[in-house]
Amino acid sequence: MICPGCSCLCDDVHIKEGKVFNACRRGEGIFSKYKENRAVARVDGREVDADTAIEKAVEILKDSKNPAIYGLDTTVVEAQKLAIDVAEKLNGYIDDNSSFCLGELVEAVLKGEVPTATLDDVRDNAYVLVYWGTNPYHSLSRHMSKYTYYPRGKKRPRGYDEDRFLVVVDVRKSETAVLAKKNAKFIRVDDDAELVDSFIKVIDGRAAKYAKEAGMVINEMKKADFNVIFGGLGLKYGLKDLNKFKEMVKKLNEVAKVYFIPAGFHGNMRGFNETLFERVGYVNRYSFRDGRSDEEFSFTELLKNEKIDTALIIGTDPVYSLPFEVSSKLGKIKTIVVDPRMSFTARIADVVIPSAVSGLEAGGTMVRSDGIRVKLEPLEEREVNDVYILSRIKEGL
Amino acid sequence: MALNPMDIYKLLPKTNCKKCGEATCMSFAFKLLNREKKLEDCKPLYEDKKYERQRKKLEEMLKPLEEATETGLIVDESLCTGCGNCVVVCPVHVEKDPKGAAIGNGPTIDDPILRVEDGVVRVVNMKACRRYGKNRILCVVCRENCPSDAIRFLEG
Numbered sequence: 001m002i003c004p005g006c007s008c009l010c011d012d013v014h015i016k017e018g019k020v021f022n023a024c025r026r027g028e029g030i031f032s033k034y035k036e037n038r039a040v041a042r043v044d045g046r047e048v049d050a051d052t053a054i055e056k057a058v059e060i061l062k063d064s065k066n067p068a069i070y071g072l073d074t075t076v077v078e079a080q081k082l083a084i085d086v087a088e089k090l091n092g093y094i095d096d097n098s099s100f101c102l103g104e105l106v107e108a109v110l111k112g113e114v115p116t117a118t119l120d121d122v123r124d125n126a127y128v129l130v131y132w133g134t135n136p137y138h139s140l141s142r143h144m145s146k147y148t149y150y151p152r153g154k155k156r157p158r159g160y161d162e163d164r165f166l167v168v169v170d171v172r173k174s175e176t177a178v179l180a181k182k183n184a185k186f187i188r189v190d191d192d193a194e195l196v197d198s199f200i201k202v203i204d205g206r207a208a209k210y211a212k213e214a215g216m217v218i219n220e221m222k223k224a225d226f227n228v229i230f231g232g233l234g235l236k237y238g239l240k241d242l243n244k245f246k247e248m249v250k251k252l253n254e255v256a257k258v259y260f261i262p263a264g265f266h267g268n269m270r271g272f273n274e275t276l277f278e279r280v281g282y283v284n285r286y287s288f289r290d291g292r293s294d295e296e297f298s299f300t301e302l303l304k305n306e307k308i309d310t311a312l313i314i315g316t317d318p319v320y321s322l323p324f325e326v327s328s329k330l331g332k333i334k335t336i337v338v339d340p341r342m343s344f345t346a347r348i349a350d351v352v353i354p355s356a357v358s359g360l361e362a363g364g365t366m367v368r369s370d371g372i373r374v375k376l377e378p379l380e381e382r383e384v385n386d387v388y389i390l391s392r393i394k395e396g397l
Numbered sequence: 398m399a400l401n402p403m404d405i406y407k408l409l410p411k412t413n414c415k416k417c418g419e420a421t422c423m424s425f426a427f428k429l430l431n432r433e434k435k436l437e438d439c440k441p442l443y444e445d446k447k448y449e450r451q452r453k454k455l456e457e458m459l460k461p462l463e464e465a466t467e468t469g470l471i472v473d474e475s476l477c478t479g480c481g482n483c484v485v486v487c488p489v490h491v492e493k494d495p496k497g498a499a500i501g502n503g504p505t506i507d508d509p510i511l512r513v514e515d516g517v518v519r520v521v522n523m524k525a526c527r528r529y530g531k532n533r534i535l536c537v538v539c540r541e542n543c544p545s546d547a548i549r550f551l552e553g
Contacts, residue, residue, distance in 0.1 A: 012503045026479075028515050141479055152499050153500070179544055
């Protein structure tokens with residue numbers, strides 16, 4: 001089975017005699033608890049049937065002047081396509097969590113500004129692995145053991161023992177940094193931009209703050225024809241200007257072969273970025289009315305500045321995940337929640353449409369963090385899933 | 398916390414009385430740690446009242462010995478996140494399961510030493526471990542690559 005827990009989309013998970021095998025703690029939680037705390041169809045706090053809730057949602061969306069669609073990172077590509085259709089029909093805004101997650105990094109990859117590779121190539125070929133501003137131990141537990149540092153690959157038969165070199169860049173000694181022992185380097189930085197700068201300067205033969213560390217990593221990179229940098233949120237928020245980083249990757253490629261892969265995120269965040277990119281040329285925070293993407297069209301900004309009157313929230317829980325000053329504004333607008341769980345947002349929503357858990361109760365396609373499309377293998381098929389609900393809403397409009 | 402024979406020795410009577418069958422208290426301490434001897438084998442510790450406080454301390458100290466498997470492995474499931482590093486790095490798995498654990502997947506053999514079950518690591522077949530039995534090798538690869546200290550060995 002495919003685990004939809006995060007963008008690793010592990011394909012070796014199986015359930016036998018009520019036990020979940022091979023999934024990490026987070027993935028296991030999805031498989032063992034998906035029947036708990038399920039959403040029930042509601043309109044203005046009253047319990048109704050799903051069809052009534054969908055009809056009410058269509059009615060609200062029709063009356064809305066400034067609607068936004070938000071979420072979609074945990075659902076399948078097929079549903080994401082329909083959500084984009086709905087946003088287009090409504091002439092509204094569409095955004096997902098990537099606007100404050102790794103959207104920018106995915107955009108750089110999709111636009112071809114940095115060379116990229118697949119995780120399977122990484123397993124078979126990669127020598128230097130740089131984890132920059134990410135702690136996969138917490139966010140993507142099996143990333144290192146399944147795809148990168150630990151497994152033995154075709155060209156790397158001795159795995160982490162001798163055939164890999166691990167570099168961890170972080171502001172603190174994270175659990176991943178603890179693993180950087182033999183054939184490894186932990187670089188503690190105060191400012192990511194200084195390290196980026198150091199890499200560029202070292203290649204040019206100039207003095208720099210992290211010259212020693214950067215020089216060592218570059219020397220290791222020169223030993224192999226396949227090296228990779230995994231960038232996480234620490235890289236995104238540590239740098240004010242991503243262009244400098246892209247320049248660094250380009251420069252590194254003059255002396256060695258270096259690829260870049262966004263570290264990881266929600267199960268199908270990259271799927272949303274790719275789907276929207278194919279349609280409109282932007283990866284997130286898009287306004288169909290203005291025909292462009294901008295910081296001000298991100299869901300959090302729209303909400304904060306009270307630019308929207310209706311929100312269609314699919315598979316995410318902004319009341320739980322966004323700051324109170326932002327999420328509290330949801331109380332002022334009409335909210336429609338499509339979610340398998342009775343999330344905090346569902347509890348305050350005007351309309352709740354219960355859906356199926358993608359990957360367990362609904363099939364479809366998800367996109368792994370490296371861009372590989374993975375077909376889900378659900379345990380069962382529920383009729384009322386995200387695709388069904390969104391196609392009904394699309395027809396209703 | 399790691400157990401070491403010196404700490405055990407310090408709490409023993411240190412009289413080398415040989416009642417346990419060992420020549421010295423130090424060798425008894427080593428055998429205690431290897432679980433070849435039991436604390437009860439030290440007769441004076443139980444018979445003489447003046448050793449009572451030391452005995453209680455020792456009993457407390459040797460508690461992890463009971464939790465540990467035959468190879469001295471102690472797994473604290475509450476600390477485990479199920480990353481599977483231990484499963485993939487295990488040299489025995491690499492040899493026996495080249496198409497499974499060795500390349501990063503879950504084990505495909507029926508009797509792996511360790512396996513991630515319900516999101517945490519479980520000991521399945523300790524007998525295959527290189528630390529098992531008389532001709533053991535004190536391998537610590539799984540512990541070395543556990544980022545959360547969920548895996549420990551008696552000796553540290």
